[in-house]
Amino acid sequence: MQRKTTMLRFHQLLKTSPPCESQAHALSSPIPCHRKASMWVPVKHKSSGGRRPKRKVYHRVHELDKVMDFQKKPALILQLKSIIQSQKHQSLLLRDLEKEVGFVQKWNFMAAIEKYPSIFYVGGGNRTPPFVTLAEKAKKVAREEAEAKDLMEPILVKNLRKLLMLSVDCRVPLENIEFIESELGLPNDFKKSLLPKYPEIFSVKEVNGKLYLHLENWDSSIAVTAREEQLGGEGISAPSGLGNKVRISKDGNFLGPHAFRMSFPAGFRPNTSYLEQLERWQKMDFPSPYLNARRFNIADPKARKRVVAVLHELLSLTMQKRMTSAQLDAFHSDYFLPSKLLLCLIKHPGIFYITNKGARSTVFLKEAYDGLNLIDKCPLLLFNDKFVALSGRREINSCKTMHSP
16 A cells, blocks of 8 residues: 555656756656556646657666565564574573564564574473574674674764764754664664764754754765765866766766766666756756755756755665665755655656665665665675575675775
């Protein structure tokens, strides 16, 4: 039902809304492709002399759809590991499993316990009630988690600081941080275990009856986006007149300091008009996402392109470079995001991808993935891959990892 509602909203937005704030009409006019690899989206057009109205297509990226399917088993294994480790004696009575996960989910966890004896060991019997704990090999791997968390701490502090720097008032409701804590990689008790360690950076204050996480000190050295860091690594850091000489390629990519990396879905074949509009957009400079949004008029095309950069940076701060649409929408007022956020994301199919696989619609930063695989993995994700690999699941480690600053 939730997926149907999301898709209905999806259709209504494309049917009734004006173009996204960041591109002209031509940037939202893809060429139709095969039906099985895309989704038809009806859009009203002016009468064309009896011809059928054009239809717009939202092209599917099947690899990213599969990412959502493939995460189910690892998520189950890692959740059960955490539950077991949270117990006083590092073991859980099977009769108490329902109290932890609920009646329905209990059976999924029971199936996992039975299916993966290399990870979960079941003991007890006779007068001892049956219990589950980690198998010896799993315990050995689990000890490496402490090291991964130590490596994560400076990354978390930096990313959390940047998250606050992106906001218009350098503060974000604490409930919003909690809403995305797993996406950021924050520990469940980050309010007690992390924030008090850095009083010179973070503080929690009440504003109008609501708790906010405040930024105490601005750091200009980290007010650099992931997009700019990537361009810097490629030797592109400042305008040099190059943009007037190099034309955009058919895949939408352009060599320039203001360009975004594009990855069009299979079957999406932009025409010349589209590419010309996209080339102008890629060349256009825009204010940094770390400048206060109040300084800009949203009607300005440069300010609209800045909104795309804010969304790009927000997704870049997460571990897996993805968030649910509800999580993104939670930051609407903190970052002055457009009122029709979903439409804005749809209008940039080369940068963002929305999948309705799973319980909630999820927004991916496309450049962060190579097929099914996340390109850059933080220490915690690398540990998770190693632990889940005990189940026999073959994980392809990325060629690059995130390092602490």
